[in-house]
Amino acid sequence: MSVSKAARNLLALVTKAKEASASSDDSEVSRCVDILATLKTDASVSPAVLMEAPEIGKTLKVLKKHANEKVAKSAVEVLSAWKALIAGDAAAAAPAPKAASEAPVKSEKPAKSPPPPSASSGGDELPPSTNDKVRDAFAKKFVETLRLARSELPDDEKASASGADVATLASRVEAEAFAKFGSDSASKEYKAKIRSLVFNLQDKKNPDLRRRVLVGDVAPEKLAHMSADELASDALRQEKDKMRDHALFESERGALNVATTDAFKCGKCGKRKCAYTQAQTRSADEPMTTFVTCMNCNNRWKFS
Ligand SMILES: [Zn+2]
Known part of the structure; x- marks a missing residue:
């Protein structure tokens, strides 16, 4: 899997911070703290990006234990800010992410088959707006998990799935959850449902769930109505299959x-x-x- 621009940029910043933190020079250490401060609000952070480059998280966890209190504290702040961002609330409240963060995770397609029209351009993978910031942010989370699913497909399935309309799928998943849980984006039930869906769809141990949603095995209507147990059971089912x-x-x-x-x-x-x-x-x-x-x-x- 090739690494997206967003992941590379983030990793470069985190690596710079780590290098600066290793210096005995005070100005270098404060540079490290500055970098960490900008990372806190970096709009390109997403579960998919962090999964693409696990070194980002690992490096931050190392910095969390840094002898310099300021460095350690900043690293902790970055990690908790990202956690909130990924959980959805902060993403909804934050200013719209920059265009760069919309760059799709590049999937490697077989060289011989021509790419389907505009399947890999970022613009058409934005879910239609609901005029509700919270809902739109959640729909974007689903786009990310479906892109992840697409990047994980075996090569022979990638070509046929590269045209899958992840934006429409994502907004259907969100709309189903919204309709079922109170038609109120401020409701606790709705947010909890979305969090559970996002969590399960991006679960490393449960790649089958996002794949099945992407290829249409699990319809958005069905997905939104699955219990936490049903969502998680794919990983268990695979164990049983084995x-x-x-x-x-x-x-x-x-x-x-x-x-x-x-x-x-x-x-x-x-x-x-x-x-x-x-x-x-x-x-x-x-x-x-x-x-x-x-x-x-x-x-x-x-x-x-
Ligand atoms: Zn043999």
């Missing part, structure tokens, strides 16, 4: 005598001596998944 796959591999090893075949070639050792099982792992209308184990080197793979 365990079930493991169980299938194991059960197929138990039946080695009957299921050995030369139909599959092991990608690791090249031998054609494999055991396999087939199973319906998803819904009945999807193809069977075949689980293969190489009898020679124990290499395992599956396909459907």
